[in-house]
Amino acid sequence: MTLKTRLASWLPPLLPLxxxxxxxxxxxxxxxxxxxxxPAPSEVLQSLLDDRSELTMAAWATLSxxxxxxxxxxxxxxxxxxxxxxxxxxxxxxxxYAVFFxxxxxxxxxxxxxxxxxxxxxxVIASAAIVSVFPIIASTLLGLKSTEPSLLDLFTLYTASRRxxxxxxxxxxxxxxxxxxxxxxxxxxxxGAIVGEFIGGGGLGSVVDAARTQQRIDRVFAAVLISxxxxxVLVGAVNFISALSLGSWHSSxxxx
Amino acid sequence: xxxxxLLISLMFLSHTAQAGxxxxxxxxxxxxxxxxxxxxxxxxxxxxxxSFEKRGLNVEIVEGGAGTPVxxxxxxxKVPFGIAAADEVVLSQVRGTDVVALFAVYQTNPQGIMxxxxxxxxxxxxxxxxxxxxxxxxxxxxxxxLQAKFANAKVKLVPYAGGIAQFLTDAxxxxxxxxxxxxxxxxxxxxxAASFLIADAGFNxxxxxxxxxxxxxxxxxxxxxxxxxAIHNGWSDYxxxxxxxxxxxxxxxxxxxxxxxxxxxxxxxxxxRPANLTDKELGKMSKERxxxxxxxxxxxxxxxKKPAVDKLYExx
Numbered sequence: 001m002t003l004k005t006r007l008a009s010w011l012p013p014l015l016p017l018x019x020x021x022x023x024x025x026x027x028x029x030x031x032x033x034x035x036x037x038x039p040a041p042s043e044v045l046q047s048l049l050d051d052r053s054e055l056t057m058a059a060w061a062t063l064s065x066x067x068x069x070x071x072x073x074x075x076x077x078x079x080x081x082x083x084x085x086x087x088x089x090x091x092x093x094x095x096x097y098a099v100f101f102x103x104x105x106x107x108x109x110x111x112x113x114x115x116x117x118x119x120x121x122x123x124v125i126a127s128a129a130i131v132s133v134f135p136i137i138a139s140t141l142l143g144l145k146s147t148e149p150s151l152l153d154l155f156t157l158y159t160a161s162r163r164x165x166x167x168x169x170x171x172x173x174x175x176x177x178x179x180x181x182x183x184x185x186x187x188x189x190x191x192g193a194i195v196g197e198f199i200g201g202g203g204l205g206s207v208v209d210a211a212r213t214q215q216r217i218d219r220v221f222a223a224v225l226i227s228x229x230x231x232x233v234l235v236g237a238v239n240f241i242s243a244l245s246l247g248s249w250h251s252s253x254x255x256x
Numbered sequence: 257x258x259x260x261x262l263l264i265s266l267m268f269l270s271h272t273a274q275a276g277x278x279x280x281x282x283x284x285x286x287x288x289x290x291x292x293x294x295x296x297x298x299x300x301x302x303x304x305x306x307s308f309e310k311r312g313l314n315v316e317i318v319e320g321g322a323g324t325p326v327x328x329x330x331x332x333x334k335v336p337f338g339i340a341a342a343d344e345v346v347l348s349q350v351r352g353t354d355v356v357a358l359f360a361v362y363q364t365n366p367q368g369i370m371x372x373x374x375x376x377x378x379x380x381x382x383x384x385x386x387x388x389x390x391x392x393x394x395x396x397x398x399x400x401x402l403q404a405k406f407a408n409a410k411v412k413l414v415p416y417a418g419g420i421a422q423f424l425t426d427a428x429x430x431x432x433x434x435x436x437x438x439x440x441x442x443x444x445x446x447x448x449a450a451s452f453l454i455a456d457a458g459f460n461x462x463x464x465x466x467x468x469x470x471x472x473x474x475x476x477x478x479x480x481x482x483x484x485x486a487i488h489n490g491w492s493d494y495x496x497x498x499x500x501x502x503x504x505x506x507x508x509x510x511x512x513x514x515x516x517x518x519x520x521x522x523x524x525x526x527x528x529r530p531a532n533l534t535d536k537e538l539g540k541m542s543k544e545r546x547x548x549x550x551x552x553x554x555x556x557x558x559x560x561k562k563p564a565v566d567k568l569y570e571x572x
Binding site for chain 2: 034035036037110111114115119120198199200201206209210211212213214215217
């Protein structure tokens, strides 16, 4: 890539960022907006620098919990979706309950998670898994149900077993949907982990909680910034794996 | 002749219009940081006795919930008056606001640590030195004070989510409390609790402080004076005879039963009016106490510069 094309790919997302940060800084400097309502970006940056060791440790804790939660919801969600896709009866019986996970207000059940799992990481992981499991179930199910009928006929023609059909046809065909579910789930897992940390302790959730108590809105923003970075990292990782596994054959990942 | 009549009637009209203006109460909101309970008894007593209305004020007491950012709401002029802790006022001013303390309900801060008596603790130091769990608001000034004072703690600090559910089920669980509230609730659930004051450990900011913006006070000096006078009388009444205000608060906040409310109102009396305090001195604050608080917050590195102590509060 030449410098010019590189610039062309970086500039569009960078420009709005620079403009909005500049506007925020200017508004606070001119005292149009008091800094206890919205911190100047420079204050947030200062806070990022001052508390970097604490924030880094907190970010690691949150990332590892979010990853563990995501893994848990991926395994259980995929298993659940495969089970549901295998029988209409099962789907009608259980799918409505999967929707429960979509609508559960995590902040209101988080205190219960502490009573079930105790303080610390188990609660945080459970919280991350609960909020991230539904998109995985829904997308995987959609993927498994939308195999091309002609290919299914072909497999039937060759008297393939159910297991062969599942592993060699349905799952590979569902991969794009599975990955799009994972993308949504990975952002949600970070949110779930932070909510879990409000109640269970540790990580960026704790940092936000303490900073709020001390009216340190700059630190709140610094922690929020890092948590969204974690989301970006997770989504990026999913994109990477998706490109690796689909790039060679599926139109959604093929370079145009 | 007609012109004179017209003039007279006009004068009369404008006169009645003015009279109407004078009897109209000015509406002000007063934001609490929790539901109706004895901690706010004097405010409800003032409202019940018509003390605000007598002074031309229609005060609406707005209940809060967990995490209602009252100081920030006052600083941002969403409500003219609110409730905060003294340390919140200092932090808020250092962050650039002009929020000022006007009346302190608790001379001794009732913030404490409550524990299971079977564990045999004699002080907060014992709680920190023993294994177990302590639920406490992370980052709060009193938390940082205790962490600094009792370094090398064996106890595990965990977030405090409110309530006493965890305390009732876990024998190794200690938690923050208002010694005038949660221990009474625990006793009611047949789990008697022992409690220790954080004030006794050396951190004693004024508690349940009425706050307003300096800008607002300077613009409405009479209204502020009247409001604080009514609040003062409300508390004076409430300490003498809390029954009617208690009955009203139980109705507003059914989570509290009348027996606990009655008991809590009794237990908190010495916190509001210590033996050496006269009725007139109710709610008054001293420069030394504010200066101590500022020094402590500075030592805890919660503030990087010390605000002018005189600007933090005003006694009316």
